[in-house]
Amino acid sequence: MKKLLLASVFAASTFSPVLMAAEEVNVYSYRQPFLVEPMLKEFTKETGIKVNVKFAKDGLAEKLVQEGEYSPADVVLTVDISRLAELTDKDVVQAVNSDVINGNIPAQYRDKEGEWFGVTTRARAVYSSKDRVGKLPASFDYMDLAKPEYKGKICTRPGKHPYNVSLVSAMIAHHGEADTKQWLEGLKANLARKPQGSDRGQVQAIKEGLCDYSLGNSYYFGQMINDKEQKAWADAVYINFPGQEAFGTHVNISGMAMAKYAPNKDNALKLMEFLSGDVAQKMYAEDNFESPVKPGVAPSELVASWGEYKADTLSLDEIAAHHEAAVKLLDEVKFDL
Incomplete structure (x- = not known):
């Protein structure tokens, strides 16, 4: 009743x-x-x-x-x-x-x-500082974000946000849980600050010099370009589509x-x-x-105008199948803490 x-x-x-x-x-x-x-x-x-x-x-x-x-x-x-x-x-x-x-x-x-x-x-892109980094090469892959040379240079919203969970799920599908966990540990070690805010907030952080790279959905780039208050953020970065020599850019x-x-x-x-x-x-x-x-x-x-890119052909059904495993790994590495 x-x-x-x-x-x-x-x-x-x-x-x-x-x-x-x-x-x-x-x-x-x-x-x-x-x-x-x-x-x-x-x-x-x-x-x-x-x-x-x-x-x-x-x-x-x-x-x-x-x-x-x-x-x-x-x-x-x-x-x-x-x-x-x-x-x-x-x-x-x-x-x-x-x-x-x-x-x-x-x-x-x-x-x-x-x-x-x-x-x-929408693509899960990587934004890079125009002044401090430049446009990333076609060989750049999501796996690169865990390399030691990126230490203290990456910003992202919380790992357990759906956009990032889906990316981690795709990484599990391609690389397995063990390698994905290692990747998450490396990525966390390279963060410039605790995961927080929105995708656009990470681009703002690049503009303000807090980091040089960020993860973000592609459509936010267009929204920032067409927002008077946020256009300066967009003007400070390049949008990059990772995985062009690997599995392709993660698409949701x-x-x-x-x-x-x-x-x-x-x-x-x-x-x-x-x-x-x-x-x-x-x-x-x-x-x-x-x-x-x-x-x-x-x-x-x-x-x-942002250019054509190879999208990952992984089915969304398969990405969804790894959702629970992705959340588990994010918890295990204490990504958001």
């Missing part, structure tokens, strides 16, 4: 009875409003289906578990394979079999069971899934198909500086 009351209160506070009409779709989103609202508005313009959104920084999977079959959620938008895997692990999403979506999204970027789909890709995704008890299932499918199509994919590319998952949709001119 308590669970039912909590779910009812949440539903009432999030989506009013007026909004719970026939032609609507309810979205739970980890993605920031300015990143997804343009696409959702375009979807409404094209279909007449109203999109109601609840934005959150964390806790959506737990919220869906709590709400159970009384959840108003139809579609979940999130970032990183680790968070998509969490949704499947908690059994709060359902499989979707759509010829449209499967035709738009390559198999590498969707769950083999159809429970989640990538919408955009933002993604979508259909909620397990979606009350507006048909509209949810229409929205997911729209997000995988040309219009939304182009908008993601131009507005968010992420790369489209749909083949044939070009990145923005700014993203293209």
Whole structure:
């Protein structure tokens, strides 16, 4: 009874009875409003289906578990394979079999069971100081970050942030747990400060001379370039794509899934198909500086100016399979302490 009351209160506070009409779709989103609202508005313009959104920084999977079959959620938008895997692990999403979506999204970027789909890709880049380091050579690899010559020169956000957990998971897939643990120990020894802040905060630290290198997602570079207050940070660094002579640059995704008890299932499918199509994919590319998952949709001119790179072809399913091992290794080396 308590669970039912909590779910009812949440539903009432999030989506009013007026909004719970026939032609609507309810979205739970980890993605920031300015990143997804343009696409959702375009979807409404094209279909007449109203999109109601609840934005959150964390806790959506737990919220869906709590709400159970009384959840108003139809579609979940999130970032990183680790968070998509969490949704499947908690059994709060359902499989979707759509010829449209499967035709738009390559198999590498969707769950083999159809429970989640990538919408955009982003590279886990390495930023380097223009003044003190310069552009890194094509031979530069993530493994190099553990070399002694980088001691005291690297900044990163916490290791247990989903973006870094996924990178560590990929390292385990390629190198095994023992070598990855050794790499993490070397990387920790080379940090200029305790892991903290955001990806953009690490670039700011490079600008301020606190470190010479940082890990960060590629789309943040575009966001900083287009932010008056942060452009100076971006101007102080080069963006580099590691692994070009090895496995390639680690690539992750933002993604979508259909909620397990979606009350507006048909509209949810229409929205997911729209997000995988040309219009939304182009908008993601131009507005968010992420790369489209749909083949044939070009990145923005700014993203293209950073140069082409070889992306790691490791499947996201395999990366997700090493998530627990990655967290365990980060704990063992006390990376964030």
